[in-house]
Amino acid sequence: MRKLLIFLGLVLLFTMTFAACEKTESGVTIATDVEEYSPLASSIQGITMTPIFNSDGKYGIVEYHWVAGKGSFILFDRLVKDVVNEGGDVLWGAIEDDQVADINEPFEIQLEVVDSENNTILANTAITIVRDGAFYRVEAQN
Numbered sequence: 001m002r003k004l005l006i007f008l009g010l011v012l013l014f015t016m017t018f019a020a021c022e023k024t025e026s027g028v029t030i031a032t033d034v035e036e037y038s039p040l041a042s043s044i045q046g047i048t049m050t051p052i053f054n055s056d057g058k059y060g061i062v063e064y065h066w067v068a069g070k071g072s073f074i075l076f077d078r079l080v081k082d083v084v085n086e087g088g089d090v091l092w093g094a095i096e097d098d099q100v101a102d103i104n105e106p107f108e109i110q111l112e113v114v115d116s117e118n119n120t121i122l123a124n125t126a127i128t129i130v131r132d133g134a135f136y137r138v139e140a141q142n
Helices: 002-020
Strands: 028-033 046-055 064-069 073-074 082-085 088-091 107-115 120-132 135-141
Touching: 028 107, 028 120, 028 135, 046 064, 046 107, 046 120, 073 107
Parallel strands: none
Antiparallel strands: 028 046, 046 088, 064 082, 064 107, 073 088, 107 120, 120 135
């Protein structure tokens, strides 16, 4: 009988431990319109990135914070290193200081999804972009 009680106690403790540690994290991914781009090709302005995040209506105002490790996000009237929006696409190009950049080392485009009502980070991810000859290629998503 004592062994049965110890066994049941361990099962109960084990169950409670896993229930308390269950993670209900929402994930975010970045979809891109092309896998590679060359600033020398006039037909493609850059790599368009779209966040994919399902909040299931759990949060109030969700903001998307984008940061370019190298290059710039291309807005209508300017180039910027970071963008905060409500989930719209961003366009990245290999442009720095209004000139085509020569970026030879891999770098990341980072994205954080933030609940702006309480400034809580809901999810984050990054993609790595690498130079491959005259092209910049999306290599991996972290």
